[in-house]
Amino acid sequence: MSSFVIKSIGNALNATSLISSKYAVKKAINIFASPRKGRYNDVQKQIIESAFYEEIRYNNMDIATYRWVGKGKTVLLAHGWESNASRWAYILKELKAQDYNIIALDAPAHGRSDGKQFNAILYSEFINVVANKFNPDVLIGHSVGGMASVFYMHKHQLPSIKKLILLGAPAHFTGVFDRYKSMMGFNTKISKGLDNIIIERFGQPVSYFSAANFTESIDAKGLIIHDKKDRIIPYEDGLLIANRYKNSEFISTTGFGHGLKDVSLTPKIIEFIND
Template identity: 75%
Template sequence: MSSFIIKSIGNALNASSYISSKYASNKALKLFATPRKGSYIIKQEEVIDSAVVETLTYENLNIKTYRWAGRNKTILLAHGWESNASRWEYLLEDLKTQDYNIIALDAPAHGNSNGNQFNAILYSEFINVVVQKFQPNILIGHSVGGMASVFCLYNHDLPSIEKLVILGAPAHFTGVFSRYKQMMGYNKRISKGLDTIVKERFGQSVDYFSAANFTKDFKAKGLIVHDKKDKIIPYEDALLFANRYKNSKLITTEGFGHGLKDKSLTPKIINFINQ
């Protein structure tokens, strides 16, 4: 979506906020939570064709899971925003070589899973259902998949999880929300309205949902990977994680961007898993 279109939408909602700030804020939140892409294209379907597909459910929503069986430890892969399980293609072959039992899932409103709306809290419940089913030892999440993984570990007792890998993950929802508001150019009416809706729907203010703070007492060993030039999630978020998550280590990259799909990282991730 071009910056002109983004600003046009923001201006239109700003104008409507003077008639009804609640209506405009609800529209703004719906826009924030509606992915524009994430469905499989033909090339991506080839990645999951070799997997055993199983459908789980959470509150009448189907959760699609993909399994590549192995005799080593079980790894669960959680993709990020506007993506799907095929994003792990660059990592899959190396994990298969190590004979890991690999599970991947599609997030709400992504891939072949159900839903029209997406948020990290709902995603964390999807992840919990998959963890309960497959009892993974390692949880790897990219971007908001990393944030949702943290939420899941914080809100549920998951003794099978020994290690957590978060790739380019946001450290707090406040930052994500602020960047969205700024990108759209929302006025104070909508900005305050968005914060109010979050409090009403989830029972907590926006600043409560700090993934970095949630990791403070995690027993699972953590690996934080983040690129210094990440244009989506600032590198400062990785530093927040590293500061709060005492049982973790940080790998800093430069030039791999937000996607972090560089084969040079794979041995480091596998080494962490095998330690």
């Protein structure tokens, strides 16, 4: 959506909040949690056609998983917002060449997985179900998939996972939420209402859900990669995660953007996995 449309929606909800703040806040959280894309198009379907497809059940929802079978280490891939497992196409060939056993999943309300709304906590539970089935040695998460991976590791700590790779991951939910509020131009009434919804639904304030803080409890060795010109998740988020995640190394890039889909990074990722 254009910035004009986004601001128009924000202004409309601000006006609505004067009449019914409860309704306006509900609409605001629904917009935040509803991906506008992420289901497979025809080109993306071709990328995952070569994988063994399997659905795993969680709380009456099907989690879509894709497996490229190998005899080496098991690597679990978690994509980001408004994406799907096809986003890993740029690195699949190299991972297959290492004979890794590769698993990718679709997030809630993305790809072929069930759901109409998304949040990183639910995504972390999707990751938990898939990880318990396949016992990965390595977990790689991009963007909010990285945040969900940290949430998962913080809560569940599966012993088989020895390496965690975070690509352009947000350091904290506060930043993600504040950027959404600012982008929409929400007034104080809606902003406070959104904060209250998080407490009601998840039992903790927005500030609690900090990937950077959660990494302090993770034993797996970490690799954090973040681009200085990332326009989606600020570079400072990567630095903050690296600062809190003691058992980790940090790679700074320039010009690869939020996607970090550059072939020059692949050997570094593989080296980290094999080390």
